[in-house]
Each structure stands twice: as C-alpha cells, then as structure tokens.
Amino acid sequence: MKIATWNVNSLKVRLPQVLDWLAAQQPDVLALQETKLTDDAFPVEAIREAGYHCVYSGQKTYNGVAILARHELLDPLTDIDGLDDPQRRILAATVDGVRVINLYVVNGSEVGSEKYAYKLDWLGKVTGFIAGEMKRHEKLVVLGDFNIAPEDRDVHDPEAWHEKILCSTPEREALKKILDLGLSDCFRRFEQPEQSFSWWDYRAAGFRRNLGLRIDLILSSPALTETCTACIIDVEPRRLERPSDHAPVVAEFVS
DNA sequence: ATGGTTGCGGAGCAA
Numbered sequence: 001m002k003i004a005t006w007n008v009n010s011l012k013v014r015l016p017q018v019l020d021w022l023a024a025q026q027p028d029v030l031a032l033q034e035t036k037l038t039d040d041a042f043p044v045e046a047i048r049e050a051g052y053h054c055v056y057s058g059q060k061t062y063n064g065v066a067i068l069a070r071h072e073l074l075d076p077l078t079d080i081d082g083l084d085d086p087q088r089r090i091l092a093a094t095v096d097g098v099r100v101i102n103l104y105v106v107n108g109s110e111v112g113s114e115k116y117a118y119k120l121d122w123l124g125k126v127t128g129f130i131a132g133e134m135k136r137h138e139k140l141v142v143l144g145d146f147n148i149a150p151e152d153r154d155v156h157d158p159e160a161w162h163e164k165i166l167c168s169t170p171e172r173e174a175l176k177k178i179l180d181l182g183l184s185d186c187f188r189r190f191e192q193p194e195q196s197f198s199w200w201d202y203r204a205a206g207f208r209r210n211l212g213l214r215i216d217l218i219l220s221s222p223a224l225t226e227t228c229t230a231c232i233i234d235v236e237p238r239r240l241e242r243p244s245d246h247a248p249v250v251a252e253f254v255s
Numbered sequence: 256a257t258g259g260t261t262g263c264g265g266a267g268c269a270a
Contacts, residue, residue, distance in 0.1 A: 012262090013262075036262070061269090202259085202261050202270090203261090204259045244261095245260085
C-alpha cells in the first residue's frame with residue numbers, strides 16, 4: 001500500500017499536476033493540504049475519472065484538506081471533540097482497514113504570536129484525538145503538513161532557524177507528544193540523503209539553493225511501522241513550472 | 256532587520 005501526502009497550495013492551480021502525479025505514481029492514498037476550495041468547487045469528477053474516490057473538507061481562500069484513494073473511504077470525520085474550529089485542517093477516513101488522519105497543522109506565523117498560541121493549543125487537542133483513534137484502529141497513519149521540522153537535521157540552516165517558527169522547542173515538544181503515542185516518522189526509518197527537505201520558500205530561490213525544511217511527515221502506528229518498506233520525498237513536482245512550495249512524501253507498506 | 260514569491264481576490268493577508 002502506497003500512501004502519500006502533498007501540500008498543493010491551491011488544488012485549483014495544481015489539479016493538472018496532481019492528476020499527472022497520480023497517473024505516474026499510482027498511490028493507493030493521497031492526502032492533500034491547502035486545497036483552498038469550498039466543497040462545492042471540489043473537482044470530484046476529474047478525480048473520479050482518474051480512478052480515485054475522494055473526501056474533502058474545504059473553505060474559501062484558506063486551508064482545506066482532502067483524501068483521495070483507490071478504494072472506498074469510510075467513516076469520514078472533519079471535526080474533533082473540544083475543537084470548535086471553522087478552519088478546515090483535519091480530515092480522517094478509513095481506507096482498506098487503515099485509518100488515515102490528514103492534518104494541515106497551523107503555521108503559527110511567529111513564535112509568541114496569537115497564531116503561535118493557537119498552534120500549540122490546536123496540537124494539544126489533536127494529540128488527544130489521535131490517542132482516541134489509535135485505540136480504535138490498530139493500523140493508522142497520521143500524515144500531512146505538520147509545519148514543524150522535527151530535528152535540526154530537517155533544517156537547511158539550524159542556526160538561522162534556532163527557536164524560530166516551525167523549529168521552536170515547544171513545537172517540537174508538541175510533535176514529540178504525538179510520536180510518543182507510539183507513532184513512527186516513516187522517513188527516518190530508512191537511510192536518507194543529507195539535506196532532505198519537503199518545503200522550500202518561493203522567495204529567494206529557496207528550491208534552487210535547497211534552502212528547505214522537512215515539515216511534511218507520514219507517521220505510522222506500530223502495526224503499520226513494521227510493514228513499512230520505504231519512505232521518500234519526491235522532489236520532481238517541485239521542479240515543474242508553477243509548482244507548489246511543497247513536495248509530495250510517499251511511504252510504502254506491505255500487507 | 257528586511258526582502259524575496261505565490262495564491263486569492265481584487266487590497267492586503269497568509270504562508
């Protein structure tokens with residue numbers, strides 16, 4: 001089973017790239033973030049023609065998450081207990097016996113800001129939700145744009161980013177609490193090239209100079225972790241004309 | 256410290 005995540009930064013703009021990528025890579029599951037589409041505008045038909053089912057939770061202009069899958073998507077969920085949030089950042093569904101939790105984690109803007117406090121609060125509530133889901137589902141993945149670089153080796157310039165947004169200690173501790181539920185960062189289970197990143201700022205030629213961060217993650221529950229055979233970042237779509245600022249991340253599991 | 260770019264929506268915010 002091939003499970004992927006991709007922050008597309010507008011599905012309206014990126015739909016052709018997504019369809020091309022689906023055809024080339026044939027993932028079983030693709031979680032999307034920053035679709036930036038209301039549900040009435042979601043391209044259900046084009047995705048169906050590509051051979052995928054979909055569930056989605058969107059809003060105008062900002063945020064928005066979706067899951068595309070070869071098999072049927074069961075028990076979709078868009079809101080969690082104790083988090084009354086108009087921002088569409090969470091989408092869970094079950095595919096082929098695997099609970100898939102797609103997250104577009106709050107960016108947080110700047111350490112110490114109001115948005116930063118919201119990010120940490122949001123992460124705490126989502127951690128509680130994941131804990132509950134793990135009790136109900138042995139095979140589970142939490143994936144998406146975490147907007148947190150787990151370690152300094154996930155940062156092109158750790159000194160420049162020291163205690164900055166996406167890298168601060170409280171953010172990393174919040175991520176660790178999620179990992180401490182028993183989840184594993186699939187990417188780090190395998191040998192990887194140094195300077196592996198999943199996001200590069202559009203500004204200052206970030207991608208050309210590989211000034212990136214690894215903030216897009218696939219976390220797996222123990223039952224899935226032991227079946228994980230590969231995890232890679234596919235940088236090719238980032239090279240395209242008019243790319244997303246994020247690259248897809250792909251994990252493979254054997255059954 | 257600032258700026259650099261993209262998307263949305265049609266100015267300025269979010270990332």
